[in-house]
Each structure stands twice: as C-alpha cells, then as structure tokens.
Amino acid sequence: MPVVLRALRQTFVTALAVTVLAVPIATPWAALPVRGDLVVAGMSMPVEFATAPGRPRDLFIVEQGGRIRILRDGVLLPAPFVDIGPLVLAGGERGLLGLAFHPKHATNGRLFVNYTRAGDGATVVASFRVSAADADRVDPASRGELLTVAQPFENHNGGALRFGPDGYLYIAMGDGGSGNDPGNRAQDPQELLGKMLRIDVDHGAPYGIPPGNVYAGSGGGRPEIFASGLRNPWRFSFDRVAGDLYIGDVGQDAQEEVDFLPRDAAPGANFGWRVVEGTRCTGLPNGPQCPSPSFTPPILVYEHGEGCSVTGGVVYRGRAIPVLYGRYVYADFCTGRMWSAARDRNGAWHAEALAETGHQIAAIGEDAAGELYWSDLRTGDVHRLAGDPSVPVAIEYYNGANGHYFLTAFADEAAYLDAGAFGGAWQRTGYGFAVARPLESGAVDVCRFFGAPATGLDTHFYTGDAPECAVLKANPRWTYEAVGFRARPPAADACAPNTRPVWRFYSDPATLAGVNHRFTTDGTVHAAMLARGWLAEGVAFCAK
Numbered sequence: 128m129p130v131v132l133r134a135l136r137q138t139f140v141t142a143l144a145v146t147v148l149a150v151p152i153a154t155p156w157a158a159l160p161v162r163g164d165l166v167v168a169g170m171s172m173p174v175e176f177a178t179a180p181g182r183p184r185d186l187f188i189v190e191q192g193g194r195i196r197i198l199r200d201g202v203l204l205p206a207p208f209v210d211i212g213p214l215v216l217a218g219g220e221r222g223l224l225g226l227a228f229h230p231k232h233a234t235n236g237r238l239f240v241n242y243t244r245a246g247d248g249a250t251v252v253a254s255f256r257v258s259a260a261d262a263d264r265v266d267p268a269s270r271g272e273l274l275t276v277a278q279p280f281e282n283h284n285g286g287a288l289r290f291g292p293d294g295y296l297y298i299a300m301g302d303g304g305s306g307n308d309p310g311n312r313a314q315d316p317q318e319l320l321g322k323m324l325r326i327d328v329d330h331g332a333p334y335g336i337p338p339g340n341v342y343a344g345s346g347g348g349r350p351e352i353f354a355s356g357l358r359n360p361w362r363f364s365f366d367r368v369a370g371d372l373y374i375g376d377v378g379q380d381a382q383e384e385v386d387f388l389p390r391d392a393a394p395g396a397n398f399g400w401r402v403v404e405g406t407r408c409t410g411l412p413n414g415p416q417c418p419s420p421s422f423t424p425p426i427l428v429y430e431h432g433e434g435c436s437v438t439g440g441v442v443y444r445g446r447a448i449p450v451l452y453g454r455y456v457y458a459d460f461c462t463g464r465m466w467s468a469a470r471d472r473n474g475a476w477h478a479e480a481l482a483e484t485g486h487q488i489a490a491i492g493e494d495a496a497g498e499l500y501w502s503d504l505r506t507g508d509v510h511r512l513a514g515d516p517s518v519p520v521a522i523e524y525y526n527g528a529n530g531h532y533f534l535t536a537f538a539d540e541a542a543y544l545d546a547g548a549f550g551g552a553w554q555r556t557g558y559g560f561a562v563a564r565p566l567e568s569g570a571v572d573v574c575r576f577f578g579a580p581a582t583g584l585d586t587h588f589y590t591g592d593a594p595e596c597a598v599l600k601a602n603p604r605w606t607y608e609a610v611g612f613r614a615r616p617p618a619a620d621a622c623a624p625n626t627r628p629v630w631r632f633y634s635d636p637a638t639l640a641g642v643n644h645r646f647t648t649d650g651t652v653h654a655a656m657l658a659r660g661w662l663a664e665g666v667a668f669c670a671k
C-alpha cells in the first residue's frame with residue numbers, strides 16, 4: 128500500500144456518519160452485473176474487515192488509527208469495540224492492520240490483532256478477550272503479546288491475520304520495507320520478514336509451532352515460517368468453502384500479483400521475492416537462479432499501467448450475486464479497478480474486470496453471510512457489492528433428496544423455492560449466471576423441460592437449440608415447461624467474447640443412479656462433476 132497522508136485521519140476522525148445509500152458505481156467495462164452500495168460514510172481509514180464465529184449480524188471494521196468498529200445489520204454502532212490508539216503508531220503503511228477472531232470465539236471470546244507499536248514501529252501480534260460483561264467491548268486488561276517483530280523501515284508491514292481451515296493463525300509479514308528488499312529478508316529463513324507465518328494459539332506459551340511447519344524442530348530457519356518470498360502481502364484470505372489461500376502481494380516497480388495455495392498445501396512454498404517480481408526476474412543479487420522451479424508462481428498478475436498496488440480480496444460466497452459465486456475478487460489500491468477471477472475447466476486462471484470504482488481500495492472483506500465489502504481509504508467510506516436486479520440471472524438449485532439440479536431465472540419461482548417450497552428440499556448451490564435480457568438481439572429462447580420420475584427420467588433439461596426443443600416437445604416422456612430464459616447460442620462449442628460457456632453435464636444411468644443434468648459456467652464445478660463420474664456434453668449455450 129502506498130503512502131497515505133496523515134491528514135486524512137484527522138479530517139475524517141470526527142466525520143463519522145451512518146448512511147445507507149444505493150449509489151451505482153461507474154462500471155463502463157464491467158463484465159458482470161454488479162453495483163456498489165454505500166454502507167457507511169466517513170470512517171477513519173478503514174483497512175480491514177473481519178467476522179466472528181457466533182456473531183452473524185456483525186461485521187468488524189478495523190480503523191488504521193487503532194479502533195475497531197462494529198457494523199451490525201448494516202448500521203455502525205456508535206461506540207468502538209476497542210480503541211488501542213495509544214499503543215499504535217499509525218500513518219503511512221503503519222497502524223492497526225489486522226484482526227482475526229478465534230475459531231471458538233463464541234465460547235472463548237478470543238481475538239487477535241496486528242499493529243505497529245508506538246515508539247519503535249515494531250510489528251506486534253497480540254490477543255484480547257471480549258468483556259465478560261459486554262460482548263460489544265473488548266476487555267483492555269486481557270491483552271497478551273504473542274509475537275513482536277522489529278521493523279527496519281516504515282513500509283511493507285503486511286499485517287493481515289486469518290485462521291486457516293487447520294485452526295492455526297496465519298500472519299502476513301512484509302519484507303521489512305525500503306525498496307528491493309535490501310536485506311534480502313524475504314528469502315532468508317532466519318528472518319520472519321517477507322513470510323507467511325503460522326502459529327498455534329491453543330498450545331504453548333504464548334503460542335506453539337504447528338508440527339508441519341517448514342522449520343519445526345529442524346533448526347534450519349525460524350519455526351513460525353509457513354511460506355516465504357513475499358514482498359508486502361497486503362490482505363490475504365481463505366476461501367470459506369474450499370479452504371484455499373489467496374495472497375495479494377504488492378509489487379515493486381513492474382507487476383502486482385496474487386499468490387495461491389490450495390487447501391492443505393504442504394508448508395514451504397516460496398513465492399519468489401526478491402528474486403522474482405510477479406513473473407519477472409529482478410536481477411537482484413544473492414538469490415537462487417531465476418526463473419527457478421522452486422518458486423510458486425502467482426496465479427494472477429497485472430502490469431503497472433493497470434494499477435500500482437494490489438489489494439488482495441476474497442472468494443465470493445454470498446447469495447446476492449449468483450454470477451460471482453466462487454470467483455476471487457481483488458482490486459488495485461491506486462486505480463480502484465476491481466477484478467474477479469476463476470479457474471477454467473483446464474485449471475488455468477482468468478481475470479475479468481468487475482468495476483471501476485475510482486476508490487482507494489484498502490481492504491476487501493466479507494460478512495458472515497459471505498457478502499462482499501470494500502473500503503475507500505481516501506473517503507473512509509465502506510461499500511457493499513450488490514447484484515444489478517435489472518439483469519436476469521439463472522440461479523441454480525439442488526435437491527439433496529434426489530440429486531436433482533434445477534435452474535430458474537424467474538424471480539417469483541426463486542422466491543418460492545427460497546421460502547421452502549417442497550419442504551425445503553431445494554437449496555441454492557450459490558452458482559448462477561447472467562442470461563440475456565428478454566429482447567436482446569443475438570439471443571435465443573432456452574426451452575425448459577421436465578422429465579418426470581414416472582417416465583423413467585427425473586431431471587430438468589434446458590436447450591437453446593430450436594430443433595432439439597421441437598423434438599423434445601414431441602416426445603411424451605418430456606414435459607415442456609416454459610422458455611426458461613434467453614441466452615446466446617454457441618458456435619462450434621465456443622462462445623463469443625464477453626460471454627461465457629455454460630457446460631452441460633449428464634449423469635449416465637448405466638453408471639450413476641438416475642438420469643440427471645447439470646449446467647455450469649464454473650471451471651471448478653466442471654472438474655468436480657467430471658471427478659464424480661458425470662459426462663461432459665459440451666457447451667449448451669453462452670451466458671454472461
């Protein structure tokens with residue numbers, strides 16, 4: 128994160144206001160139908176979001192100067208959760224930077240913060256408990272220091288904290304600062320700087336070392352190290368469904384990058400800094416050969432023409448925007464550009480523009496329901512990403528009782544299913560895709576058929592192919608239900624630019640129970656269905 132003027136804090140510290148406004152953000156090249164809603168205006172340098180297990184109404188927002196605020200049901204509570212301002216050296220890239228709640232917070236009340244210490248500027252990871260008398264207050268007397276790391280320069284403090292799916296606390300450390308990592312710290316196993324650390328807060332005093340850590344017991348390096356070769360990991364997250372780790376790592380002069388490790392990846396990944404920046408060898412001395420197969424390359428990069436400082440985000444797992452489900456959302460701090468990215472069916476990553484916010488996006492986070500928020504450091508405003516209701520979306524449902532997938536683009540039908548029709552057997556999978564508007568040129572009708580169980584089928588089927596639609600209409604085993612939605616037809620199993628393939632899967636009754644179909648745009652789902660023995664039947668139609 129680049130330098131932020133100290134004056135900003137003074138300007139906004141007294142300007143707290145609570146408003147909820149629907150403000151469309153400028154999205155001239157957005158590929159997905161989204162908008163931003165202003166949730167809170169004028170906070171004091173909001174730099175991080177966190178949620179607490181057992182508190183589904185609350186989103187915690189970290190202010191760089193040392194306060195943590197509670198956004199409850201979309202309204203900012205007037206009193207801070209905690210204010211550790213006197214302990215914190217704030218300004219530029221320093222301050223209160225990280226917050227994570229213990230996985231068992233609902234019973235033990237523990238939380239963890241990462242801040243720059245007043246006086247010497249060292250990074251401190253400390254623990255607190257909520258007050259026994261008031262769960263909306265932290266007990267200041269409960270503070271305990273876990274880890275202190277001296278900082279040789281003001282910048283590159285990383286700072287995010289997250290608990291992984293393994294229950295350990297992950298701590299993102301920058302390389303110590305200046306430029307080009309002058310101490311070569313990110314590659315030095317005797318340094319905690321430039322690393323992703325992993326500690327066990329439930330054993331040991333003040334913490335234990337997870338037995339799988341790279342140097343746990345070996346003596347070859349600091350035992351807290353989980354991964355190395357990071358420059359300034361500005362915001363990382365775990366996908367709450369898949370458990371995968373995503374790290375936004377801020378670049379030097381050329382490229383911004385996002386690094387990735389799948390759930391349960393072995394410790395010891397080296398993301399390459401300062402030997403490599405993004406995908407480019409830096410030529411800096413005293414590193415291993417470059418390029419090196421020992422480095423884990425980024426999954427996403429962009430050049431310094433598209434931005435200058437990446438802000439790592441989250442994999443969207445909310446309900447408000449079905450077209451975004453399962454996609455990783457990240458942004459650039461300098462330009463306010465926001466992207467979403469996902470893997471295709473071959474495992475390759477692709478990013479596409481999501482919005483031009485014009486904001487200084489310091490943090491992207493999710494609330495307890497998985498809805499996505501971001502903060503604008505310039506204004507102190509917090510925004511929530513919302514779907515654009517004017518764009519029709521096909522929403523996927525699944526019936527666990529009979530393994531039946533279903534798509535609907537009819538809002539009243541979705542509301543009926545969401546209200547628990549058929550005893551609640553139908554549940555949203557989270558996935559969906561944007562379909563064509565009713566009169567959109569170039570789109571075709573997608574016929575929706577139901578094969579009732581009595582006919583030996585038990586499935587819904589969708590086709591945008593007019594001859595196939597006519598054939599099925601004449602087949603007594605299939606019941607024609609409606610034009611389900613409109614979509615663009617594929618050409619030779621491919622889709623035009625700015626549209627995405629909807630792949631059709633078939634469960635062959637010869638090998639799996641029952642006739643079944645599923646339609647998806649998602650490469651991860653594609654791979655999962657193949658692994659489950661479903662047959663890929665190519666591109667059914669093209670969606671947005």
Ligand SMILES: [Ca+2]
Nearest residue numbers: 398399400405
């Ligand atoms: Ca790297």
